[in-house]
Amino acid sequence: MxxxxxxxxxxxxxxxxxxxxxxxxxxxxxxFFGYPxxxxxxxxxxxxxxxxxxxRVFLQAESETxxxxxxxxxxxxxxxxxxxxxxxGISLKQEGVSYLAGSELPxxxxxxxxxxxxxxxxxxxxxxxxxxxxxxxxGNYKCIVIAPNSAQEMxxxxxxxxxxxxxxxLPVYILTDGVVGQMLxxxxxxxxxxxxxxxxxxxxxxxxxxxxxxxxxxxxxxxxERRNILLQEKYAEIMKHEQIAExxxxxxxxxxxxxxxxxxxxxxxxxxxxxEKGIKAGSLRPVTLFPFPVKAFKKAAKTAKQFLCVExxxxxMIDDIxxxxxxxRPVHLLNRMGGNVPTVDSIVAKCLELTGSGKSGKSKAPRxxxx
Amino acid sequence: MTENTNMKVKxxxxxxxxxxxxxxxxxxxxxxxxxxxxGHGIVHKLIAESIADFDIKDRTIMIAPVGCSVxxxxxxxxxxxxAPHGRAPAVATGLVRANPDNIVVSYQGDGDLGAxxxxxxxxxxxxxxxxxxxxxxxxxxxxxxxxxxxxxxxGQKTATSPTGRSVTNEGYPLKVSEMVAALDAPIxxxxxxxxxxxxxxxxxxxxxxxxxxTIDKKGFSMVEILAGCPVNMKFNSREMNEFIENxxxxxxxxxxxxxxxxxxxPIKRPEGIFDKQKVKDILYPIKxxxxxxxxxxxxxxxxxxxxxIKIAGFGxxxxxxxxxxxxxxxxxxNFNVTWLPSYGPEMRGGTANCTIITSRQKVCSPIVDKLCNxxxxxxxxxxxxFLPELKxxxxxxxxxxxxxxxxxxxxKIIYAVKASDIAKKIGSLKCANSVILGALSVVMKDYFLExxxxxxxxxxxxxxxxxxxxxxxxxxxxxxxxxxxxKEAVEATLTNPHPGx
Amino acid sequence: MTDKKKVKKYFVKIEPDECKxxxxxxxxxxxxxxxxxxxxxFMGFPFAYYVGAGCVGCSAxxxxxxxxxxxxxxxxxxxxxxDSEKEEDEED
Numbered sequence: 001m002x003x004x005x006x007x008x009x010x011x012x013x014x015x016x017x018x019x020x021x022x023x024x025x026x027x028x029x030x031x032f033f034g035y036p037x038x039x040x041x042x043x044x045x046x047x048x049x050x051x052x053x054x055x056r057v058f059l060q061a062e063s064e065t066x067x068x069x070x071x072x073x074x075x076x077x078x079x080x081x082x083x084x085x086x087x088x089g090i091s092l093k094q095e096g097v098s099y100l101a102g103s104e105l106p107x108x109x110x111x112x113x114x115x116x117x118x119x120x121x122x123x124x125x126x127x128x129x130x131x132x133x134x135x136x137x138x139g140n141y142k143c144i145v146i147a148p149n150s151a152q153e154m155x156x157x158x159x160x161x162x163x164x165x166x167x168x169x170l171p172v173y174i175l176t177d178g179v180v181g182q183m184l185x186x187x188x189x190x191x192x193x194x195x196x197x198x199x200x201x202x203x204x205x206x207x208x209x210x211x212x213x214x215x216x217x218x219x220x221x222x223x224x225e226r227r228n229i230l231l232q233e234k235y236a237e238i239m240k241h242e243q244i245a246e247x248x249x250x251x252x253x254x255x256x257x258x259x260x261x262x263x264x265x266x267x268x269x270x271x272x273x274x275x276e277k278g279i280k281a282g283s284l285r286p287v288t289l290f291p292f293p294v295k296a297f298k299k300a301a302k303t304a305k306q307f308l309c310v311e312x313x314x315x316x317m318i319d320d321i322x323x324x325x326x327x328x329r330p331v332h333l334l335n336r337m338g339g340n341v342p343t344v345d346s347i348v349a350k351c352l353e354l355t356g357s358g359k360s361g362k363s364k365a366p367r368x369x370x371x
Numbered sequence: 372m373t374e375n376t377n378m379k380v381k382x383x384x385x386x387x388x389x390x391x392x393x394x395x396x397x398x399x400x401x402x403x404x405x406x407x408x409x410g411h412g413i414v415h416k417l418i419a420e421s422i423a424d425f426d427i428k429d430r431t432i433m434i435a436p437v438g439c440s441v442x443x444x445x446x447x448x449x450x451x452x453x454a455p456h457g458r459a460p461a462v463a464t465g466l467v468r469a470n471p472d473n474i475v476v477s478y479q480g481d482g483d484l485g486a487x488x489x490x491x492x493x494x495x496x497x498x499x500x501x502x503x504x505x506x507x508x509x510x511x512x513x514x515x516x517x518x519x520x521x522x523x524x525x526g527q528k529t530a531t532s533p534t535g536r537s538v539t540n541e542g543y544p545l546k547v548s549e550m551v552a553a554l555d556a557p558i559x560x561x562x563x564x565x566x567x568x569x570x571x572x573x574x575x576x577x578x579x580x581x582x583x584x585t586i587d588k589k590g591f592s593m594v595e596i597l598a599g600c601p602v603n604m605k606f607n608s609r610e611m612n613e614f615i616e617n618x619x620x621x622x623x624x625x626x627x628x629x630x631x632x633x634x635x636x637p638i639k640r641p642e643g644i645f646d647k648q649k650v651k652d653i654l655y656p657i658k659x660x661x662x663x664x665x666x667x668x669x670x671x672x673x674x675x676x677x678x679x680i681k682i683a684g685f686g687x688x689x690x691x692x693x694x695x696x697x698x699x700x701x702x703x704x705n706f707n708v709t710w711l712p713s714y715g716p717e718m719r720g721g722t723a724n725c726t727i728i729t730s731r732q733k734v735c736s737p738i739v740d741k742l743c744n745x746x747x748x749x750x751x752x753x754x755x756x757f758l759p760e761l762k763x764x765x766x767x768x769x770x771x772x773x774x775x776x777x778x779x780x781x782x783k784i785i786y787a788v789k790a791s792d793i794a795k796k797i798g799s800l801k802c803a804n805s806v807i808l809g810a811l812s813v814v815m816k817d818y819f820l821e822x823x824x825x826x827x828x829x830x831x832x833x834x835x836x837x838x839x840x841x842x843x844x845x846x847x848x849x850x851x852x853x854x855x856x857x858k859e860a861v862e863a864t865l866t867n868p869h870p871g872x
Numbered sequence: 873m874t875d876k877k878k879v880k881k882y883f884v885k886i887e888p889d890e891c892k893x894x895x896x897x898x899x900x901x902x903x904x905x906x907x908x909x910x911x912x913x914f915m916g917f918p919f920a921y922y923v924g925a926g927c928v929g930c931s932a933x934x935x936x937x938x939x940x941x942x943x944x945x946x947x948x949x950x951x952x953x954x955d956s957e958k959e960e961d962e963e964d
């Protein structure tokens with residue numbers, strides 16, 4: 001082909017790990033600080049290539065603790081800033097995340113979960129759920145956690161993550177598993193946004209008074225309690241306004257399959273297979289993990305008879321489902337660990353078993369009504 | 372005691388401090404929280420004076436570390452931030468990288484810098500970050516109640532070395548200035564002391580020099596200041612000064628270890644690009660292949676359903692990039708595609724496989740563990756491992772240079788091509804995957820493509836190769852050659868539609 | 873004290889309520905014109921004081937003092953037009 005003029009396209013095949021960097025850059029992220037770790041390393045690779053091309057900051061830190069504290073510094077300077085890691089790396093970052101939360105500084109942290117505990121392995125898991133969704137570091141804090149399940153969402157959620165971090169002044173996690181990080185899909189790149197103005201709380205003398213100060217220390221007990229109460233009010237506000245869930249055939253569903261990240265896509269395939277077999281199955285995918293989509297689960301519990309929580313962890317999200325529906329319906333667990341991904345077949349089989357359609361029930365009509 | 376008109380202040384409260392310390396809780400608003408005779412107060416005074424004299428109050432960010440100086444933001448009339456214990460140099464890095472015009476001061480004690488945060492410190496030094504580090508070395512942990520520091524002297528008694536620091540148990544005191552001066556990046560390293568008026572004057576000069584370097588963006592400056600902690604060490608101020616002079620300065624000799632600011636150019640950092648069109652030009656990929664219009668759909672029946680493809684071999688055989696080429700074809704023909712590799716150490720030498728799913732609809736599960744429509748196998752172990760996943764009437768394509776014909780049921784469509792042998796002849800084993808692609812094009816034509824698709828797919832394969840290797844122009848030609856070689860090789864065996872059986 | 877050469881005079885003021893009585897200034901004063909008192913200030917510390925004469929404005933007490941505003945050294949001009957001295961001020 002003899003193309004005389006260069007034509008750009010916004011469509012390309014990207015791994016989830018690459019897509020999140022594209023998304024961040026288009027969303028005006030100015031700095032990336034990170035430390036390589038499988039299966040999140042492509043994030044650092046892509047950032048190393050494109051941040052400098054756009055005149056922005058990429059720095060490979062000496063450690064995870066250094067990376068998160070560089071994030072703290074850049075955030076305090078009023079810049080959109082991101083870091084990425086996985087499992088054990090996130091454990092190391094927790095001190096800094098607590099400081100970010102306590103200092104009310106925005107930041108985006110990508111966690112591409114791998115197998116644990118300890119060194120574990122590099123296979124996909126979802127076992128960072130508790131350490132990310134429930135706080136993780138010391139103190140009474142929460143981070144917003146959003147859970148993409150495709151490369152397109154990895155890109156799009158970067159915009160969302162930065163906006164929420166800026167709106168609520170806290171760290172926002174983009175939490176997903178190694179499968180979504182490593183999987184390549186077609187992505188349509190959104191338009192870049194203009195540069196964000198320096199926020200009024202930032203340490204930047206060109207725009208702000210030098211009395212600006214960022215700290216998380218409150219020596220007087222009453223002061224610190226007041227501070228904590230304000231934080232809790234903020235989290236309550238987030239709980240009220242930011243819950244997002246994706247419903248698929250839940251209206252008439254008798255059994256609802258729930259999972260986040262890659263599991264949510266397996267669940268959807270399982271629902272399709274179950275529907276073909278005449279089972280009224282639906283799937284309910286939490287897109288925000290904090291705030292957990294309590295409203296959607298409450299609504300689903302009005303019609304569904306039971307829930308199946310599918311995880312690549314030891315039953316971490318299941319607690320949130322039980323709490324959301326106040327244990328008004330049985331919630332079952334199907335999980336794999338160690339880097340294994342549950343198969344669609346196993347999800348289908350479990351649902352058949354739970355709905356009483358059994359292994360030999362292929363030809364039988366489902367006995368949905370029986371209690 | 373009021374000044375009359377004939378009196379003017381020659382030395383007095385620095386403009387670098389707040390007039391009153393409103394941030395300090397309690398009734399005392401003019402004094403610092405430090406104990407009587409504490410070295411921190413003297414260092415604070417010298418820093419405040421420098422910053423006021425250099426007129427950089429609006430650009431300076433003071434990092435309050437953990438230790439006695441954790442509350443330094445009560446006092447300084449410029450930007451302040453608290454850092455976790457030992458992390459001040461990392462926080463400083465973030466601040467100065469985000470905005471290179473910031474004057475960032477990392478004020479650290481011996482526990483903060485020498486123990487818990489030593490790596491953060493030495494790495495920031497080694498990167499030559501444009502920051503000023505003031506390291507207050509008093510040889511003891513003040514805030515937590517007089518415990519041993521990494522710089523506590525041998526034999527010195529502390530709360531955690533009650534019989535004196537033992538070099539066999541706790542090691543020797545850490546010589547920070549000597550260590551940091553040995554690195555290439557730092558431009559200025561000096562050890563000073565607060566033991567006498569003369570030494571305080573030197574300290575004052577050193578602090579000003581560090582600020583000058585930072586203002587000039589010359590890089591990393593560190594001043595180590597031997598200071599007293601008289602209350603914890605149970606000395607009066609005269610004894611404290613004598614201890615510093617006779618004991619500490621003996622172990623930690625004063626002097627300038629490095630001063631090479633003159634030889635360095637100011638650090639320049641790029642300006643961020645945010646112009647919408649420029650960002651797009653850099654980030655959006657260049658369209659290589661002509662492709663098809665957005666509403667184009669291939670007509671063949673095979674494309675109506677989701678198709679599952681698995682490719683397996685050993686690392687380095689081009690398994691993943693073959694998958695990429697197929698996925699790219701999907702992209703160029705408006706399919707939804709997923710490409711999922713096995714990742715990790717196996718990629719670096721062991722077995723490798725990837726799965727591709729193409730669909731007109733959204734692809735849900737990207738995992739192929741059964742009912743595979745097309746299996747491409749490049750080594751023997753993969754054949755045994757993945758053949759059972761092949762669907763009834765599925766297609767098996769394998770490299771017959773190295774793999775024995777497999778035994779499998781009659782319904783399977785099997786094609787073999789000596790991909791490695793052909794690739795070697797062309798000049799690089801690396802293009803064996805394109806030979807396979809050529810073979811795949813024949814399978815597609817023979818069995819699945821209908822009408823205009825037959826012609827369209829000749830182009831689709833070539834476009835995919837061009838798109839995949841867009842950044843390696845020299846590789847494109849070889850791979851296209853390999854593609855046609857593979858195609859011809861399989862076409863030559865067409866007398867037997869099941870050449871592998 | 874001739875009319876030609878003006879001799880500078882200095883005066884040191886120690887703020888009793890800002891002194892913590894560490895005695896660094898007393899030890900540092902080359903002219904021994906600072907002394908420790910026995911009274912206690914509002915923080916409960918004894919505080920140093922200037923004996924009233926003999927200060928040479930050397931700044932030793934100021935820079936030895938860890939507190940920001942406890943020590944102030946004044947320059948006193950003993951004639952009516954005190955501003956002619958400014959040129960000599962800026963040394964170190």
